[in-house]
Amino acid sequence: REIVLECSTTLINDIEKKFNDLTEQIKQSRKENDFNEINLNYLRKQLVEITQELNNPLNISIQQNSQPFINDISMILSKRPKFNKWKQNAITIAAGNGQGKQLNQLSRPAGIFIDKNKNIFIADFCNHRIVEWKCNAKKGQIVAGGNKQGYRMDQLNFPTDVIVDQQNHSIIVADQGNRRGIQWV
The missing domain is CATH 1.10.287 (Helix Hairpins)
Incomplete structure (x- = not known):
């Protein structure tokens, strides 16, 4: 009882x-x-x-x-997770200047990775490059690819995802068009 x-x-x-x-x-x-x-x-x-x-x-x-x-x-007894209510507005954190090849533009961005310093790495799918955006930056910096579409080791072909290996100071890219994973040091 x-x-x-x-x-x-x-x-x-x-x-x-x-x-x-x-x-x-x-x-x-x-x-x-x-x-x-x-x-x-x-x-x-x-x-x-x-x-x-x-x-x-x-x-x-x-x-x-x-x-x-x-x-x-x-x-x-059942416990249900609490519902998180998201605000109905957003802010642009990278690019936002239309589709293009400039360092303040992206073309069909795919995967992203945020490192411990809040830098954002974006797989810029149609520009065949990986772009790093520092926190609050107005433009990005190409850290991989960017040498036109291709199969050479300094080129990417429709990259879809990126991760940063902070221990080895390198990035690892899923290079879809070349059917490979490639590490840039």
Whole structure:
């Protein structure tokens, strides 16, 4: 009985916390005047889940035993990850000056990598190069490829992804058109 009472109290407290969190999310959206269909559907779903959890609080199984006392009680409590609400605006962090070959432009950017210094490395797919953008820079710097499309070791052919091996001070590129992974030191 003590276990059932303890778990029931925990469940009620958990439901109350979820309801309070939901109320705060609604207040925040209302304060920001930021209701959109995605948020409303999410909030509606959360309210339905809380209602169902309140009406059907636990999965309790009491297993029959030959002994006169209940020995086994199992309870299943579910924890759901909290929904993160993203702002409905964004800022440009690299390029943004139309499609092109200049150092402040990209052409079909593909994979990105952000290093520990917040530098952004972008696989510039149609320009056959990897461009590094320092934090808050107005233009990038070519760190691999950029010597036209080709199969030589100093050329790339539609690179799709890039990672930085900070320990060895090199970048590793998925060079799709050449069907290779290539390391630039």
